[in-house]
Amino acid sequence: MKKEILKYLKEYTYDTLMIDRLIVSSFLYSNKLSVERNELILYYKILETDIDEFKVLKEFLAIHKKVGFEELIELFEFVISPEDKVVTGAVYTPNYIREYIVKEAFNQITLSPETKICDPACGCSGFLLTAAREIKKNADISYKSILENNIFGLDIQSYSIERSKILLNLLALSEGEDCEEINIQLFHGNALSFQWDQNVQNFEGFDVIVGNPPYVCSRNIDDESLELLKNWSVCSSGHPDLYIPFFQLGIELLRNDGILGYITVNSFFKSINGRSLRSYFQDASYDFKIIDFGGLQIFKSKNTYTCICLIQKSKGKLKYTKINSIRQLKSKSIPFNIVEYESLEYENGWNLQNSILINKIESIGQPLGKKYKTRNGIATLNVTDKGLKELESMSNVIRIS
Numbered sequence: 001m002k003k004e005i006l007k008y009l010k011e012y013t014y015d016t017l018m019i020d021r022l023i024v025s026s027f028l029y030s031n032k033l034s035v036e037r038n039e040l041i042l043y044y045k046i047l048e049t050d051i052d053e054f055k056v057l058k059e060f061l062a063i064h065k066k067v068g069f070e071e072l073i074e075l076f077e078f079v080i081s082p083e084d085k086v087v088t089g090a091v092y093t094p095n096y097i098r099e100y101i102v103k104e105a106f107n108q109i110t111l112s113p114e115t116k117i118c119d120p121a122c123g124c125s126g127f128l129l130t131a132a133r134e135i136k137k138n139a140d141i142s143y144k145s146i147l148e149n150n151i152f153g154l155d156i157q158s159y160s161i162e163r164s165k166i167l168l169n170l171l172a173l174s175e176g177e178d179c180e181e182i183n184i185q186l187f188h189g190n191a192l193s194f195q196w197d198q199n200v201q202n203f204e205g206f207d208v209i210v211g212n213p214p215y216v217c218s219r220n221i222d223d224e225s226l227e228l229l230k231n232w233s234v235c236s237s238g239h240p241d242l243y244i245p246f247f248q249l250g251i252e253l254l255r256n257d258g259i260l261g262y263i264t265v266n267s268f269f270k271s272i273n274g275r276s277l278r279s280y281f282q283d284a285s286y287d288f289k290i291i292d293f294g295g296l297q298i299f300k301s302k303n304t305y306t307c308i309c310l311i312q313k314s315k316g317k318l319k320y321t322k323i324n325s326i327r328q329l330k331s332k333s334i335p336f337n338i339v340e341y342e343s344l345e346y347e348n349g350w351n352l353q354n355s356i357l358i359n360k361i362e363s364i365g366q367p368l369g370k371k372y373k374t375r376n377g378i379a380t381l382n383v384t385d386k387g388l389k390e391l392e393s394m395s396n397v398i399r400i401s
Contacts, residue, residue: 005064023075027067037180076124076163093212098130101261105208108259111138119211120191122153125164127210143172144179153186161188192228205255212263213246234280238273254313266307270349278346285341287316320352
């Protein structure tokens with residue numbers, strides 16, 4: 001996104017309603033969309049009679065002449081305050097990632113008018129937008145019907161739910177459906193304690209769960225969520241980050257044979273706080289595909305190591321691949337290596353590349369941790385002679401030269 005756009009928004013206002021009106025109106029005017037009936041979008045539309053706001057809108061459109069759905073989602077994500085981003089872990093997921101996950105998930109089920117898709121940490125609902133579009137391609141039904149019957153979302157921030165409603169209403173409007181009201185099943189609440197069966201009539205589980213679980217490290221988790229982590233068995237080792245319970249949460253919300261598709265950090269392969277999650281997966285032995293991005297950076301705003309996880313709620317194999325370019329993800333087929341669950345050690349971390357050979361090597365000799373007392377890792381240090389002598393006198397530090 002252009003720097004001048006972000007600079008303009010920063011200098012314009014911090015008022016959420018005014019920002020949302022500007023973003024929504026820029027989408028409407030740049031796409032030449034008229035709206036006459038949709039009450040939600042009419043509320044946010046800036047009219048020519050709103051003299052001051054309309055002047056700002058024209059200035060904004062002079063900078064950003066075309067606002068499509070991806071720009072709309074990015075703008076909504078951008079105007080989340082830095083403080084909230086630390087707590088909620090909100091981050092824009094690129095369209096090609098969303099499309100890959102949704103299409104792969106849909107390939108594993110039979111779409112019907114009763115199919116239910118959920119994002120339990122939906123943010124501004126980029127994943128739900130992609131899912132709705134994919135359903136529309138495969139079914140001769142209106143967006144109003146899709147949004148009211150097939151799409152479900154939940155988020156801890158009320159403004160994210162409001163922006164989700166805006167985004168999905170604009171999707172319908174862009175396809176000629178100027179509906180007075182669309183009752184989208186979007187809810188405000190904490191996913192770690194939300195009772196879907198009390199909020200969705202005749203709830204029997206979802207067919208598909210997709211999303212980008214919150215990128216919040218343990219030290220930044222809010223007090224309520226920190227207490228709720230105790231209710232999830234996958235959070236019983238180390239200091240779990242917030243994305244970890246979303247695996248168990250998602251799988252438990254699925255119907256049998258349903259499928260979960262996440263883009264998330266890959267630290268659970270090896271981390272101490274991922275130990276219980278690894279044990280959970282090994283005990284369940286689900287049909288599980290992992291696409292590891294390794295050092296490939298997917299998110300513009302975060303320097304993190306990620307993977308795509310596709311888990312079907314049925315017995316199967318663990319399949320793993322590591323890719324080094326986005327081009328590979330966009331290819332028609334990606335080769336996977338089968339990793340036997342029995343060959344993995346949840347206690348010491350998963351070796352997913354050449355797992356049999358690596359496990360044999362690691363089984364030889366005595367582990368370093370049994371010979372020396374260490375913390376969570378080993379660090380190389382550049383210190384003064386005096387500092388070096390002090391460090392060498394400490395029994396819990398190992399120096400590598």
